[in-house]
Amino acid sequence: MATGSGKFPQMHPVSGFRLGTASAGIKTPGRKDLVVMELCESAFVAAVFTQNAFCAAPVTVAKQHLQTGAPRYLLINTGNANAGTGEIGLADAHKSCEVLADGQFVAANQILPFSTGVIGESLPMEKLLAGIPQAVAALDENGWTDAAEGILTTDTRPKGSSLQYTSNSTSDTSLAGDLSATVTITGITKGSGMIKPNMATMLGFVATDAQVDPELLHRALRLVSNKSFNRITVDSDTSTNDAVVLAATGASGVVIDESSFDQFVANLEKVFVELAQSIIRDGEGASKFVSVVVDSAIDSAEAVKVAYCIAESPLVKTALAASDANWGRILAAVGRAGVDNLDVNNVSVSLNKVLIVEQGCRAASYTEQAGDQAMMPEDITIQVSLNRGTATETVWTTDLTYEYVRINAEYRT
Amino acid sequence: MATGSGKFPQMHPVSGFRLGTASAGIKTPGRKDLVVMELCESAFVAAVFTQNAFCAAPVTVAKQHLQTGAPRYLLINTGNANAGTGEIGLADAHKSCEVLADGQFVAANQILPFSTGVIGESLPMEKLLAGIPQAVAALDENGWTDAAEGILTTDTRPKGSSLQYTSNSTSDTSLAGDLSATVTITGITKGSGMIKPNMATMLGFVATDAQVDPELLHRALRLVSNKSFNRITVDSDTSTNDAVVLAATGASGVVIDESSFDQFVANLEKVFVELAQSIIRDGEGASKFVSVVVDSAIDSAEAVKVAYCIAESPLVKTALAASDANWGRILAAVGRAGVDNLDVNNVSVSLNKVLIVEQGCRAASYTEQAGDQAMMPEDITIQVSLNRGTATETVWTTDLTYEYVRINAEYRT
Numbered sequence: 001m002a003t004g005s006g007k008f009p010q011m012h013p014v015s016g017f018r019l020g021t022a023s024a025g026i027k028t029p030g031r032k033d034l035v036v037m038e039l040c041e042s043a044f045v046a047a048v049f050t051q052n053a054f055c056a057a058p059v060t061v062a063k064q065h066l067q068t069g070a071p072r073y074l075l076i077n078t079g080n081a082n083a084g085t086g087e088i089g090l091a092d093a094h095k096s097c098e099v100l101a102d103g104q105f106v107a108a109n110q111i112l113p114f115s116t117g118v119i120g121e122s123l124p125m126e127k128l129l130a131g132i133p134q135a136v137a138a139l140d141e142n143g144w145t146d147a148a149e150g151i152l153t154t155d156t157r158p159k160g161s162s163l164q165y166t167s168n169s170t171s172d173t174s175l176a177g178d179l180s181a182t183v184t185i186t187g188i189t190k191g192s193g194m195i196k197p198n199m200a201t202m203l204g205f206v207a208t209d210a211q212v213d214p215e216l217l218h219r220a221l222r223l224v225s226n227k228s229f230n231r232i233t234v235d236s237d238t239s240t241n242d243a244v245v246l247a248a249t250g251a252s253g254v255v256i257d258e259s260s261f262d263q264f265v266a267n268l269e270k271v272f273v274e275l276a277q278s279i280i281r282d283g284e285g286a287s288k289f290v291s292v293v294v295d296s297a298i299d300s301a302e303a304v305k306v307a308y309c310i311a312e313s314p315l316v317k318t319a320l321a322a323s324d325a326n327w328g329r330i331l332a333a334v335g336r337a338g339v340d341n342l343d344v345n346n347v348s349v350s351l352n353k354v355l356i357v358e359q360g361c362r363a364a365s366y367t368e369q370a371g372d373q374a375m376m377p378e379d380i381t382i383q384v385s386l387n388r389g390t391a392t393e394t395v396w397t398t399d400l401t402y403e404y405v406r407i408n409a410e411y412r413t
Numbered sequence: 414m415a416t417g418s419g420k421f422p423q424m425h426p427v428s429g430f431r432l433g434t435a436s437a438g439i440k441t442p443g444r445k446d447l448v449v450m451e452l453c454e455s456a457f458v459a460a461v462f463t464q465n466a467f468c469a470a471p472v473t474v475a476k477q478h479l480q481t482g483a484p485r486y487l488l489i490n491t492g493n494a495n496a497g498t499g500e501i502g503l504a505d506a507h508k509s510c511e512v513l514a515d516g517q518f519v520a521a522n523q524i525l526p527f528s529t530g531v532i533g534e535s536l537p538m539e540k541l542l543a544g545i546p547q548a549v550a551a552l553d554e555n556g557w558t559d560a561a562e563g564i565l566t567t568d569t570r571p572k573g574s575s576l577q578y579t580s581n582s583t584s585d586t587s588l589a590g591d592l593s594a595t596v597t598i599t600g601i602t603k604g605s606g607m608i609k610p611n612m613a614t615m616l617g618f619v620a621t622d623a624q625v626d627p628e629l630l631h632r633a634l635r636l637v638s639n640k641s642f643n644r645i646t647v648d649s650d651t652s653t654n655d656a657v658v659l660a661a662t663g664a665s666g667v668v669i670d671e672s673s674f675d676q677f678v679a680n681l682e683k684v685f686v687e688l689a690q691s692i693i694r695d696g697e698g699a700s701k702f703v704s705v706v707v708d709s710a711i712d713s714a715e716a717v718k719v720a721y722c723i724a725e726s727p728l729v730k731t732a733l734a735a736s737d738a739n740w741g742r743i744l745a746a747v748g749r750a751g752v753d754n755l756d757v758n759n760v761s762v763s764l765n766k767v768l769i770v771e772q773g774c775r776a777a778s779y780t781e782q783a784g785d786q787a788m789m790p791e792d793i794t795i796q797v798s799l800n801r802g803t804a805t806e807t808v809w810t811t812d813l814t815y816e817y818v819r820i821n822a823e824y825r826t
Contacts, residue, residue, distance in 0.1 A: 053747070054747065054748030083745075084775065089774070119744070120741040314727070314813075318821035324822070327533060328531070328532025329532070332496075334466070335468070336466070344467050360497070400727075404731075405814060408731035408732065410735065
């Protein structure tokens with residue numbers, strides 16, 4: 001199950017960024033499961049990773065390489081997470097970087113490895129290494145769609161987002177032939193379960209041809225991650241392998257500086273939000289796409305805390321699966337969120353704009369019929385007003401269905 | 414679904430404590446849904462309540478009455494939680510206390526009201542009030558079994574625990590005819606979903622005929638709640654109505670003082686743990702009874718945090734439902750529990766004593782076959798050793814099954 005049309009968008013190629021996909025047979029013979037991404041020499045890379053203490057071997061290695069090398073290639077496999085694999089897992093991650101580096105005449109620490117899939121089994125190295133030349137041979141600026149398929153696990157469909165905008169930047173004419181100042185931002189992501197990113201997400205790879213120095217690139221990545229991948233939850237489980245990479249090739253010659261930074265971030269946020277939402281729309285077993293909006297909180301942290309408490313409540317999520325306007329469960333979740341000195345008599349709740357709770361109890365205007373009507377659509381917005389401040393935050397989530405249980409009780413076995 | 418035999422135990426009556434049950438037709442005609450409990454004049458009462466900010470009207474009233482009156486009666490209804498009901502809910506809770514008080518010639522603040530059931534609907538007061546004389550007429554020291562049925566909601570079976578022990582106390586001969594020093598402790602509880610008590614639980618009522626002064630009684634209740642009702646979770650949802658009451662009638666004449674306190678607490682803990690575990694054994698949709706034991710933590714708080722993170726992980730719980738020894742999901746939950754400076758290379762995990770993880774990755778001795786075998790029984794112990802301290806804590810939970818989703822998607826509709 002999944003929500004929304006799931007239509008894969010037109011992907012604008014990003015100059016200076018090529019992608020190649022192969023079928024290495026890592027878990028399922030014949031499926032695309034190995035992706036190589038190549039950055040031009042002028043590119044900068046920013047990345048955020050899982051905060052899970054049991055981070056996977058490739059996460060450890062990618063972090064090391066980011067500190068010491070200038071990344072030129074990303075190497076991504078699905079079918080196996082290379083997590084919980086100890087020293088062998090680290091050696092395997094290093095070895096796969098070395099093999100790709102040797103073939104491309106770069107240093108091993110210029111490769112960032114990423115893995116996703118089953119935890120606790122060693123990588124089938126022979127198959128993986130044999131797939132690398134095949135992926136390299138396929139490198140192409142138009143390789144986004146194949147790559148989007150090549151990183152999936154329990155996802156039911158590929159997930160991409162792409163846009164172009166005209167920057168108000170100055171241009172570096174030594175790099176760009178024209179002065180059109182068009183910036184392209186294109187990205188793909190994967191993820192469907194074990195989704196509650198913490199400062200990062202499942203895998204996400206976004207590239208732009210803008211020229212962005214490392215400090216600005218990191219700042220942009222932090223800003224937009226906190227409005228996208230760090231605002232989603234399927235099941236409150238933070239993965240061991242989450243990573244988001246933002247690459248700026250600079251190939252457009254359009255320079256992002258302080259004067260054009262806000263515009264860049266606003267456009268980057270569009271791509272990031274669309275990618276993050278696409279994970280939720282494809283959340284395991286999802287039959288609803290749910291936006292939990294908490295407004296008039298004292299600060300952002302308070303709004304996020306309440307929103308997650310609702311979004312992670314199994315009782316709220318099962319009620320959503322039944323299209324049941326069970327506002328009592330929403331109130332109970334707000335009440336246990338740990339908000340200091342919450343005056344429940346000020347709390348109001350609406351479901352798809354139908355006011356169901358005001359001043360802490362059932363709204364006088366509310367009817368069961370209106371509630372049933374509000375819960376019919378696939379997209380549901382739960383809006384909670386705390387009426388004690390000015391901060392608003394949104395968290396996106398799914399409902400909890402039989403299908404979620406089936407997928408996770410059957411996966412791996 | 415439920416686990417264990419569910420056999421209702423022999424309930425020793427507690428001298429000075431009578432229970433009467435009626436069918437008031439609050440939600441379902443003909444079922445037992447109203448319980449009155451009567452305490453003798455010499456009794457003391459201690460109680461703990463939900464920490465949910467949206468506490469129900471009866472919780473608010475019971476707290477007020479505990480501060481101002483000497484409790485003589487508990488009035489409990491199922492079928493309706495009287496929560497999220499605003500001023501009307503408070504007035505209804507007060508009114509029901511007044512009616513019972515008037516009939517029994519006590520003050521209204523000597524009544525403690527408790528409600529459980531659907532949130533957000535007003536109490537059907539006419540039915541409830543009409544049922545009170547019926548429940549009073551049934552008051553009997555042997556009324557425990559009927560009362561255990563009369564407080565249930567989605568529970569599939571009544572839950573009780575009862576024991577007698579010989580106290581090492583001095584006896585108050587003015588009260589007790591003999592000097593046998595036998596103390597009886599008997600209790601009932603209810604709860605199956607919306608179970609993650611926070612300093613309290615769903616409803617629990619425990620009585621003893623020991624003579625315990627209020628300060629010792631409160632201390633005993635806090636101690637044993639933290640080893641029982643505050644160590645269970647079905648779905649991480651804290652109810653608006655949780656309450657546990659401990660009554661000491663003193664009718665046995667056996668005085669509990671500092672010298673006999675530890676023995677009293679040890680026996681009380683047996684009853685509380687049995688009651689708390691009976692909630693988990695009857696957890697909504699449960700097919701497994703799971704003990705999560707975290708040992709060698711730096712302190713109790715750290716052990717509890719890790720244990721809850723495992724016990725509440727939907728991915729761990731669905732793997733348990735599938736009898737899948739998916740230790741990767743357990744490691745991922747340990748890793749995201751937020752333990753400071755956790756050295757994952759020191760972590761080991763066993764499932765029903767089969768070592769599956771040592772030094773942070775798969776144990777050399779582990780085989781899939783041994784893991785499958787370990788997951789076969791209905792009762793599963795997940796033992797996690799952090800190997801950094803001496804604290805051990807246990808949390809009890811269920812698996813997450815289709816049946817849990819069905820119950821909660823269908824309840825109320």
